[in-house]
Amino acid sequence: MKEKLNSTCSQDYAIVGSRATRVDAVEKVTGRARFGADASVPGALVGRVLRSPHAHARILSIDTSRAEALPGVHAVVTSVDLPEVPPDAVELEKPARDRVLASDKILFVGHPVAAVAARTPAIADQAISLIDVAYEELPPVLDVLESMEPGAPILHESLRTQSLGGSGDVPTNVASHFREVKGDPDAGFAAADVVIEREFRSAMVHQGYIEPHAATAVWADDNALTIYTTTQGSFAVRDHLVELLKLPMSKVRVIPMEVGGAFGGKNSSFIDTVTALLARKARRPVRVVMSRQETFLGTGPSSGTVIRVKMGATKDGKLTGAQATLFYEAGAYPGSPVGSGAHVMFGPYDIPNGSIEGYDVLVNRPKVDSYRAPGGTPACFAVESVINELADTLGIDPLDFRMRNSVRNGTEAIDGTVHHDIGAIECLEAARAHPHYTAPLEGPHRGRGVAHAFWGNWGARSSVTITVNPDGTVALVTASIDITGTRTTTAMQAAEILGIPLDRVKVTVGDTDAIGYADVSAGSRTTVATGHAAIRAAHDVIHKMRERAAQVWGIDVDSVSYADASFRAAGDPDKVLSFEALAALLPDTGNTVIGVANVDIQDWGVSFGTHIADVEVDPETGKVTLLRYTVVQDVGKAINPVQVEGQLQGGATQGIGWALFEGYDYNDQGQMRNANLLDYKLPTALDLPPIDTVLVEVPYPGHPFGARGVGEVPIMPPPAAIAEAIYHAVGARVTTLPMTPAHILEALGVL
Amino acid sequence: MPIVHIPPLMRDLTEGRAQVEVPGRTVRAAIEALEKVYPGIRGRLCSGNRLAPTVAVAVDGRLSRLGLYQPVNDNSQVRFLPAIEGG
Numbered sequence: 030m031k032e033k034l035n036s037t038c039s040q041d042y043a044i045v046g047s048r049a050t051r052v053d054a055v056e057k058v059t060g061r062a063r064f065g066a067d068a069s070v071p072g073a074l075v076g077r078v079l080r081s082p083h084a085h086a087r088i089l090s091i092d093t094s095r096a097e098a099l100p101g102v103h104a105v106v107t108s109v110d111l112p113e114v115p116p117d118a119v120e121l122e123k124p125a126r127d128r129v130l131a132s133d134k135i136l137f138v139g140h141p142v143a144a145v146a147a148r149t150p151a152i153a154d155q156a157i158s159l160i161d162v163a164y165e166e167l168p169p170v171l172d173v174l175e176s177m178e179p180g181a182p183i184l185h186e187s188l189r190t191q192s193l194g195g196s197g198d199v200p201t202n203v204a205s206h207f208r209e210v211k212g213d214p215d216a217g218f219a220a221a222d223v224v225i226e227r228e229f230r231s232a233m234v235h236q237g238y239i240e241p242h243a244a245t246a247v248w249a250d251d252n253a254l255t256i257y258t259t260t261q262g263s264f265a266v267r268d269h270l271v272e273l274l275k276l277p278m279s280k281v282r283v284i285p286m287e288v289g290g291a292f293g294g295k296n297s298s299f300i301d302t303v304t305a306l307l308a309r310k311a312r313r314p315v316r317v318v319m320s321r322q323e324t325f326l327g328t329g330p331s332s333g334t335v336i337r338v339k340m341g342a343t344k345d346g347k348l349t350g351a352q353a354t355l356f357y358e359a360g361a362y363p364g365s366p367v368g369s370g371a372h373v374m375f376g377p378y379d380i381p382n383g384s385i386e387g388y389d390v391l392v393n394r395p396k397v398d399s400y401r402a403p404g405g406t407p408a409c410f411a412v413e414s415v416i417n418e419l420a421d422t423l424g425i426d427p428l429d430f431r432m433r434n435s436v437r438n439g440t441e442a443i444d445g446t447v448h449h450d451i452g453a454i455e456c457l458e459a460a461r462a463h464p465h466y467t468a469p470l471e472g473p474h475r476g477r478g479v480a481h482a483f484w485g486n487w488g489a490r491s492s493v494t495i496t497v498n499p500d501g502t503v504a505l506v507t508a509s510i511d512i513t514g515t516r517t518t519t520a521m522q523a524a525e526i527l528g529i530p531l532d533r534v535k536v537t538v539g540d541t542d543a544i545g546y547a548d549v550s551a552g553s554r555t556t557v558a559t560g561h562a563a564i565r566a567a568h569d570v571i572h573k574m575r576e577r578a579a580q581v582w583g584i585d586v587d588s589v590s591y592a593d594a595s596f597r598a599a600g601d602p603d604k605v606l607s608f609e610a611l612a613a614l615l616p617d618t619g620n621t622v623i624g625v626a627n628v629d630i631q632d633w634g635v636s637f638g639t640h641i642a643d644v645e646v647d648p649e650t651g652k653v654t655l656l657r658y659t660v661v662q663d664v665g666k667a668i669n670p671v672q673v674e675g676q677l678q679g680g681a682t683q684g685i686g687w688a689l690f691e692g693y694d695y696n697d698q699g700q701m702r703n704a705n706l707l708d709y710k711l712p713t714a715l716d717l718p719p720i721d722t723v724l725v726e727v728p729y730p731g732h733p734f735g736a737r738g739v740g741e742v743p744i745m746p747p748p749a750a751i752a753e754a755i756y757h758a759v760g761a762r763v764t765t766l767p768m769t770p771a772h773i774l775e776a777l778g779v780l
Numbered sequence: 781m782p783i784v785h786i787p788p789l790m791r792d793l794t795e796g797r798a799q800v801e802v803p804g805r806t807v808r809a810a811i812e813a814l815e816k817v818y819p820g821i822r823g824r825l826c827s828g829n830r831l832a833p834t835v836a837v838a839v840d841g842r843l844s845r846l847g848l849y850q851p852v853n854d855n856s857q858v859r860f861l862p863a864i865e866g867g
Contacts, residue, residue, distance in 0.1 A: 191834060193789040193824055193860070205834045209861070210788045368834065372861070384788075389834070446861075447841030489845065631845060 044525045045734050048671045051517045052536055053287070062287045065243030065259030066318045073245060074103055074146040076307045076317035077153040078300070079160050080327060081142055084169035084393040084699025085182060086135040088142070088162065095159040096145055101152035104311035105160070106303065107143045108132040112275045120187065124362050125273060128396065129302045135164065136184055136361035137395050138700050139326025146307040146315045169393035169699040173335055173356045176202040176392050184361060184391045202391040204363030209371070210384045211441075217350020217382030221341025224350075225418050231407040231748075231766035232692025233333040233358060236400045237683070237711045240289025241319040242328060244301045246308035253280045254305055259288050261295045261510050262549030267541045269298040270305060284540040291512045292683070293399030296549045299328050325704040329398020330693065332357040332365045336411040338374075346425040348434045351375055351383040355408065360396035365389045366404030369485075373745075374408035376483030377431065377453055377637060378416075379440045393699045399551060401680060402484050402741035406687055406748065410766060413480040413749030418762070427479050427753070428461045428639070436483075452663025452727030453637040457481065459725045460639040465659040474646045475656065478753025481639045482745035486738035487552030488630030492545030493562040495523060495570050495624040499616055501609030503527065503570070506539040507559055508547030513676060513740055515555040518668040522560045522734065526567035528594035529608055545627045553738025556668055558630040564733050569624035574611055577618055581606070634729030634737030638662040640681065640746035644754040648777065651770030653689055653755060655716065658747075661723040665737030670724060673739050677722045680743030686712040688748035692767045782810050782856040793818045807837050808848035810858055825860060836861045 056062040093105040108130040114122050126132065130141050143160050147153035170176045170184075183200045190197035192206040218224055244258040254276065260266050263283040270281050288295065300317045308315040319327065335356040341349050353374060357365035367387040375383060400406075420430040435457060440448045460466060460479065470477055492508040505523055509515060516536040524531045547559070571591050578596040579586040588599040596611055598604035606614075615621050643657040660677040667673040690710040694702045703709045728735025748766055756762050761776035774780040781801045786794045794800055795818075802817070804810035815822040825835055831847045838859045844850040852858060 191832065193787045193835075195789075195824065206789075207834070208788050364833075368836075368861070441841070446838050446843060446859075449841075485843070629845070632842075 042525050044521050044531050045668050049517060049521060049531055049669050051514045052520060053511065053516060064240050064289050065286045068245040068257035068286060070245050070247055070314040073314040073316045074148060074311055075150050075153045076144060076146045076304055076315045077157050078141050078303060079143040079157045081135040081138060081140040083135055083164055083166050084138045085167040086164040087167065088131060088133055088135060089165055090163045091143060092161040093143060096156040099152065099156050099159060101148040102145055102156045103313055104146040104307050105143060106306045106310055110306050110310060111273065128362065129273060137393050139395060141303060141327065144303045144307055146311045171392055171394065171695055171699055173333060173358050173390045173392060176390050203388055204359055204391060205389040208384065208386045212382035214350050214352050214382045214384045218341045220349045222344040223419060223422050224339065224341040225415050226339040227415055227764055229336045229411040229764045231334045231410065233330050233394060234687055234691045235325055235330045236292040236294035238290030238292060238294055241321060241324045242299050243318040244304040245314060245316040246305040247314040248309050255282045255284065256301055256305060257284045257286055258301055259286055259295060261291045261512055261551055263510060263541050264546050265549050266298050266301050270301060273302050274305060282540055282542045285510050285538055288510060288512045292401045293403060293551055294329055296399050296551050297329055321706060322704045325701060326395065329396055331400035332397045334407040336407060338411045338415045340415045340419060342419050342423065344423060346423055346430045346433050348378055348380045349382065351380045353385045355387040356390055357404065358392050358394060358397060359389050360392065360394045362396040363389055365397050370404030370408035372485060373405045373483050374412045376442060377436060377481050378434045379436050401683060401744045405484060405745045406684060409482045409745040410748040413746065414752055417478065417749065417753040428457055431481050432457050450729055451635060452725055455725050455727050456637045456639045456661055456663045459723050460641060460661040463659055463661065463723060465641045465657060470643055474648055474758045476754040476757025477643050478750045478757060479639065479641050480746035480749035482742050484636050484742040486633050486635055487554040488558050488633040489548040489554055490629045491547045491559040491562040492627045493559065493566040494544060495566045497570060497612050497615060497622045499613050501612040502533045502535060505534055505536045506544050507536065508539055508544040509555050509559040510550040511538055512550050514672045515550065515559060518556040518672060519559050519563045521668055523563040523567045526564050527570065553740045557633050557732055557736050557738055558628060560736055561630050562626040562628045565626035565628065566624040569626060570622055573622040577615065577622065578606055578611055581614060581618060632731040634665055634731060636663060636737060636739060636742040638742040638746055640750045642750040642754045644751060644758055646755055646758040646773065648759050651773035655685065655718055657718050659721040660743055661725060662739065662742060663725045663727045664739045665729045666726055666735035667724050668734065668736055673724055674722045676740045677743045678720045680740060681720050681747055682712055682717060684744040684747030685717065687766060688751045688768055690767055781854060782852040782858055784810055784814060785857065785859045787860050790821065790824060793820050804852060807850045807852060807858060810852060
């Protein structure tokens with residue numbers, strides 16, 4: 030690829046930066062888009078999963094004979110139907126296999142035990158009820174701190190704490206432990222005029238995507254598997270199936286369907302393997318669609334947490350020390366986002382002395398998965414609440430306090446990473462200048478709060494091909510699943526480079542046989558990384574078409590230039606071919622031109638966001654009404670401002686739900702009492718005011734258009750902003766999420 | 781030579797030293813050099829031929845996805861951190 034990539038951050042563009050209609054919009058609003066459950070495969074059977082009613086138990090026996098004998102049942106599977114593994118791999122592979130179908134132990138209510146494939150839903154449901162499982166119930170442990178105490182029920186006898194301080198030598202529920210230190214925290218606190226220390230708790234929450242997981246599996250006679258699924262990463266699903274089913278990659282084709290919401294909860298594969306097992310045993314296609322209850326019980330919600338934060342500042346509002354201890358629920362298997370939470374919690378601030386300690390702790394709940402800024406929201410709630418209390422105690426404006434301590438280019442964080450090309454100060458200044466910040470807030474029991482957050486974002490691997498059609502339109506194929514409208518932003522970036530209108534770019538998300546590799550669409554990476562790939566592929570198209578023009582004109586390729594959608598020969602004004610005209614010549618001059626790019630982006634920009642919330646609290650009932658909400662965020666160059674605004678509003682909405690409404694409610698036997706959307710309350714349009722957005726465009730020079738990821742940081746500030754607004758409204762500091770009326774009345778001392 | 785910043789929980793292996801200068805052109809080479817001087821470090825940082833799943837590495841202030849393969853130069857600062865993710 031010969032063209033030089035220019036970082037043209039501050040320029041106006043023809044397409045990038047315009048308010049474009051999403052390319053998938055019409056299909057979605059007219060109901061024609063095909064989601065996971067819409068995969069149409071003739072002869073598909075109905076699959077259902079039997080899940081444990083117990084939170085912690087040994088499996089003594091499983092008898093599937095009555096289910097197998099039921100007319101209309103084509104297959105019943107248990108863990109024994111997973112491929113055998115060599116003896117030396119059994120222990121290593123057991124957790125992944127047991128998450129598909131439990132072999133000997135149940136670790137959470139909803140843990141899959143068996144599955145059936147039948148001719149109709151009614152027969153499948155009846156078959157499930159005919160599977161006889163003998164359990165030996167064990168006491169569950171559901172609280173993150175209780176799970177760490179000596180004598181707590183142990184989930185995995187073989188688990189030892191992994192720590193940079195060494196490996197433990199006794200069975201434990203603490204999967205890992207870390208500690209980072211910068212400077213001298215004790216000296217930092219000694220130098221402070223005010224020290225605030227608080228403990229915060231947050232409940233486990235679900236990503237709340239509207240579309241449950243769905244998969245349809247089809248086997249060919251040569252043992253090749255095709256699976257239609259809803260996912261954030263078709264290659265991640267392929268890798269998962271290859272590992273568990275012991276198949277060559279060439280025998281597994283994953284076809285991603287439209288995704289009805291994901292937010293991190295579809296990074297992992299929950300039912301693809303069991304669907305494939307059923308289809309292989311039944312020798313018929315099988316479709317499995319999760320119910321809403323299964324979605325709550327059998328997928329990957331986000332960690333409940335206990336976080337202790339201590340921060341000290343001088344009377345002039347300079348932070349001198351900070352300390353945090355994070356205890357995160359991992360669920361039934363190791364792997365909470367405690368590391369991410371630790372990485373971002375003090376991210377906006379330049380603190381000379383500090384320490385962060387984190388624990389990844391198992392409990393008898395579903396294994397947690399990513400949820401939009403994984404680990405960040407509860408950590409931000411804790412730190413920002415303490416920052417607000419410090420500012421209140423010192424009588425300093427909360428945004429001024431943050432600006433006095435803000436990171437700037439060159440600041441080193443507690444974990445040693447160094448900031449560069451950031452928009453933290455610009456964000457805070459834009460919030461302070463916003464009319465919302467100084468608008469009068471009159472009336473009883475009304476208050477205003479702010480909060481600020483940092484998220485690291487991601488780059489990683491993406492692939493794009495661009496094929497030039499003879500009529501001058503192009504077919505762009507991407508490996509990146511579109512969960513946020515990234516087909517549109519990808520097309521916009523390609524169209525900008527090619528110099529052709531956006532509607533001349535047809536975008537498709539390819540399956541795993543059709544396009545090179547992509548990491549999951551997650552981590553606020555897709556517009557940036559897949560954008561890089563689209564830009565490089567577009568430049569590759571231009572280079573190859575310059576070669577073709579040179580061939581047509583009989584001149585050297587270095588004499589051919591491309592600008593304003595036309596190829597020109599140097600020194601000969603008569604030799605001009607538009608993109609369209611040259612495209613028409615391609616079939617007869619050596620076949621079409623395909624631009625290709627496979628990237629692994631190692632350089633990406635981070636994000637900061639500042640939120641302002643106004644609330645009214647009813648002191649008798651504890652009900653909180655959100656009156657006004659503003660989101661300010663440094664978004665780099667907004668490729669499509671409409672979509673960026675949507676990300677800010679959507680992320681803030683989920684953060685508001687986390688703040689006020691959402692949380693898994695378990696009884697003491699580990700059974701979820703609110704596994705439905707009536708009792709697990711997601712915010713609706715009735716709960717929210719219009720959310721104002723301010724896009725602060727601090728371009729990131731590592732991207733040709735200056736783009737940076739935007740999707741995750743907006744979920745983090747709402748809980749702390751709303752908690753501070755509640756404090757100013759009724760004088761109570763709430764340290765537990767969700768801040769339900771009951772928790773507010775407790776904080777008021779009424780309950 | 782690159783400087784490796786020793787995580788606090790590992791300083792028992794390095795006689796309390798917070799920074800160690802070691803030769804190496806990659807993170808892997810730096811860890812191998814550390815292991816020669818302070819045995820046991822590699823086992824805490826690595827799992828087989830990769831960084832341990834809960835460990836990430838930042839070189840010169842930037843997190844690296846290349847893990848053990850990340851190049852380092854004579855002036856590099858190498859830090860090991862908890863691994864992070866996205867949703």
